Amino acid sequence: MKSVFKHSLSLTVLASSLLSLGASAAPANDPATLAQIRDSAMKSDWAYERLADLTDLVGPRLSGSAGAAAAVEQVAEAMRKLGAKVTLQPVKVPHWVRGEEKAELVDYTGRPNGVSQKVVLTALGGSGATPAAGLTAPVIVVHSFDELKAKGAQVKGSIVLFDVAFDQEMADRGLAGPAYGQGSRIRTQGPKLAAELGAAAALVRSVGGANYRIAHTGATGLVDGARIPAAAVTAEDAMLMSRLSARGPLKMHLTLTPQTLPDADSFNVIADWPGTDKADEVVIVSGHLDSWDLATGAHDDGTGVAGAMGVIDTLKKLDLHPRRTIRVIAWMNEENGTRGGRAYFEANKDKLDKHFAAIESDEGGGRPFGFIGSVTPSMVKYFAPLKAALEPIGAGVFERHDAAAGADIGPLERGGVPSFQPLVDASFYFSYHHTPADTLDKVSTLELKRHVAVMTSLSWFLANMDENIGRVAKPE
Template sequence: MKLVFPSQLTILASSLLIVSHTALAAPANDPATLAQIRDSAMKQDWAYDRLADMTDLIGPRLSGSAGAAAAVEQVADAMRKIGAKVTLQPVKVPHWVRGEEKAQLVDYTGRPAGITQKVVLSALGGSGATPADGLTAPVIVVRDFDELTARKAEVKGAIVLFDVAFDDEMAKGGQAGRAYGRGSNYRTNGPRLAQELGAVGALVRSVGGADFRLTHTGATILVDGKRIPAAAVTAEDAMLIARLSKRGPVKMHLTLTPQNLPDADSYNVIADLPGTDKPEEVVIVSGHLDSWDLATGAHDDGAGVAAAMAVIDTLKKLNLKPRRTIRVIAWMNEENGTRGGRGYFDMNQQKMEQHFAAIESDNGAGRPLGFMGSVRPSMVKYFAPLQKSLDQIGAGVFDRRDAAAGSDIAPLERAGVPSFQPLVDFTTYFNYHHTPADTLDKVDPVELKRQVAVMTSLTWYLANMDENIGRTVVPQ
């Protein structure tokens, strides 16, 4: 029998205590903690309440507007109340103001005497203006850029209508983003190309589904000195004009009086939950605060901002402290300039190595299926515990992509920061996108909870990973 002296007993007891504490101290990304985060998020209405505040109390939030300024203060105040460290980063933003917008078909083959037909439209962001009393010109209908070029002799002095239908079947088949990209190309570039060929105005068939005579606005690329009036017309009115054009010449009287005012002062709202042992390393989780002026931007992108805000709220309620700093950002000016995202990058471009990862939610509040991310293929295996946890709410898919960034974090991704976003079903997202119908009632509170669960779990997981997921390489 080996004798043990009192001093040795003390050392032995201390050693056992250390071993015991080590065994009981679970890692930050253990299954129990991930389940706790997921389940807590699924029980909370905090994000939906913040979304209701933003949409019902403020309304539209186009950059430079009073609504955008009110939203900055509202979000900053909400984040201060839950104990986040809030910073307002100044950003100069475009200040475009919608004016009068109306149109009538005043002449076409077979028109009964005294009859004109109203056309429902909304000016595109960045549009130029007609004279105050409008202009009258023939309408030329084209279905792609090749036809525009082929008919350039007819374009000079005319209003060009790009009649490109949104592909609902493609959207229903899970490719809504591709359908939108095809249509938005004509909205973004069509007016500029028409102007270069001498057009006096440009119209674009609204880019979106659910044809209920809704206009879908958005930005177009026109520059000072070359801005022609440009608007989105409803799908029904585009089809009407196309049918009448088959009968013979069509003339329109168009009145658009938007103004491109000097840049305005605004802010990105930045709210930090400081890290414990790696506070200099940052994980961004974000959405964009501005919306178009036609509606309240509940899906685009109030839901994304509210879900990002709820990441810190959820962790605070659980008294969970991340190793890396979690940074919530409500970006300003995604819709018509991306000045907020670019401004943040410019200010932090010497600190890209300290940005461990970035997340942006900007695809609405549809059913979350998981998340996508721009990590190298060899890194996917390290996310298996997170996927397993999210499988419990049907959101365990990890869609690895070479590029996965939303508009505001794209500069970070190009600089090597691995980027993520929730993978959501947005089959019907473009029914409301950029329209007067993008309102709170279109957001399912349960799906918003799922998005908070996905975003909080993903943010926490990234903030506590032991593995270095490295830098991403985005194809140029």
């Protein structure tokens, strides 16, 4: 630990000495400049203050809502104050609103007279509505798509419950993303399959950990013409219904009254920190601005947006200007449509050769251990100076993946743009993700500072690389 501290201190002293000679005294990606960027980010509360503004003053930011519109203006104004060139890119977004949501188990084997049991649930994005007075139907519990298909005619007119547990053990061992992927597949595809088989409604066991009887919302693949009511139930209530179903027939009264309104006008917020001799080339650093409506989206994805905004703040404080333009983007509509990312791609698909790299942070504000990138194997060695600069804060790991893009920059990566994301501890992320508990108090100020340090150092390094990073193979 002492040697790491001495290494960090020596780099900082070197940075100060070089800066006293003028900004042009050192190459852009020299160890001293990288150390200065890292240390400046680690001293600043600016990103946390912006996160507090976003979560405490604006609150939830589901696409099409007043909160989403307010967030666009708030982030744009903060970027203008830094001196960035701000553009609002128009995006048409879905406008789905949550209504009444309640359920109770009204009949089951062994039920005492006069007794019913409340079920804690929340409507899933894109859910259809029950009649205003609700509906009463039998509950069928299944644990896979194959099991549902095997039920055949029993599905028609029933409420289908997909009782598939989130694998927290995977998450605890660094595989939170794959664990979520398994669960989200059930959530997105399950209600659609149930609708195709004639179900009256679909319920999905919440995709996430921390079983404190909290429901986790999220998007579905439901489409017009087969938009049945769909909700996430808490893990505890899913397990209860499985146990009761094993005793005999089970019946529920369900009320969900969401609405799918006409598409709304919204924007991606784009803020450019102009480059010098390669200003026409772009390095994107980004997070998504929208959140689900149950809470304030502090981890998903307030930390990503605030971290990206902090890149320009850090460089402005140091009066550093990269060779390539660093473009901060706060994407709109990642949660229930990814239309912001797709709109940007469509507007820039003929200029992908000018997109040097793209970064997106969307796995929460846990401790960053470094970064992930979809560069070719031969390029890994060129990132050694960046890894060395981040090692003093415990963030010097670089994992090369064939595909590393977040949802919004996915189209860019599929178009050949090398993509990156912070490598973060997401073991607890899905405890808060898409729940009422995703609030500012869950975010560590220290980890957000580390987050900004990684995002800024990586953005700066990419924006100043001499090497041609090349294109990535298009992922399938």
